[in-house]
Amino acid sequence: MTSDALVDALVRSTFQVVGVLTRIGAERDLSLTQLRVLGILRDRRPRMTELAAFLGLDKSTLSGLVDRAERRGLVARGKNPQDRRVVDVFLTPAGLELAEQVYGEVRRALAPAAERLSPQDRDQLVQLLHTALHSHD
Amino acid sequence: MTSDALVDALVRSTFQVVGVLTRIGAERDLSLTQLRVLGILRDRRPRMTELAAFLGLDKSTLSGLVDRAERRGLVARGKNPQDRRVVDVFLTPAGLELAEQVYGEVRRALAPAAERLSPQDRDQLVQLLHTALHSHD
DNA sequence: GCCGATGGTTCGTAGTACGAAGCATGGCGA
DNA sequence: TCGCCATGCTTCGTACTACGAACCATCGGC
DSSP states (O other), X not given: OTHHHHHHHHHHHHHXXXXXXHHHXXXXXXXXXXXXXXXXXXXXXXXXXXXXXXXXXOHHHHHHHHHXXXXXXXXXXXXXXXXXXXXEEEEOHHHHHHXXXXXXXXXXXXXXXXXXXXXXXXXXXXXXXXXXXXXXX | OTHHHHHHHHHHXXXXXXXXXXXXXXXXXXXXXXXXXHHHHTTOOOBHHHHHHHHTOOHHHXXXXXXXXXXXXXXXXXXXXXXTTOEEEXXXXXXXXXXXXXXXXXXXXXXXXXXXXXXXXXXXXXXXXXXXXXXXX
């Protein structure tokens, strides 16, 4: 099976990128999950359940996660006028700024990797990853 | 900058693979870190400090991690005859079996992704990931 | 033989994650 | 319209993950 080598490569690079993300997050006291939350909320204002589903987490986990982020002033809870049970989550200005900072840093950290490839190879890599993983069949 | 698209793609696929690994691990009560430990120990018998460094974790974190895995009978601590301060870690037969099981499952879970690519594309993807990330300059 | 360096463990603290139980609101069927 | 189940979220209890500081044992050079 040729696919084994590919799976190995994917897992390997996954852990490598996770390492980079974890390190950058740690510098600002953000876990991988919080990092992801910031990334997601940059262009969305989901309800708790949606966000939990997106992250693959239990609702109860998200409550705590949002609690802590709210305490730090990074996100806020909003009421939903259509349904008073629903809680919407969104970034505060401080949260947005931090998100942009962090993702800027991620880009900087991974730029050397990108620069090891020619522009054509980069495009191709993006394309291949998209085809393989972004399975919209 | 073209590299931004690549960074985005890398981060995206990272979270996707992390999702797969987390799910498969959870089915057997293994965290991402424990999964990684199993993977590493499949073909190594490092000392605690080496393993910690490899994982990017503090020694103290690893003590607990190995404690729990040992309690479950997955790994064992061994004395190092050259230096009596040193503790070597290795998989038990049960740990090895679980590791093989889990990594088989990972391969199965990611096989559909691989199969979306032609054999040549797979090779190319492996090659590109290696060049970009496996920076042995 | 002493002493600083190295290798691990222990302890306290905070975050992460789950499931069960609980409360409020919504919406449907009688 | 009322009753009741479903849905959305929070709270609580538990276990794991992770760190740093303090600690003990051993090693190696002097």
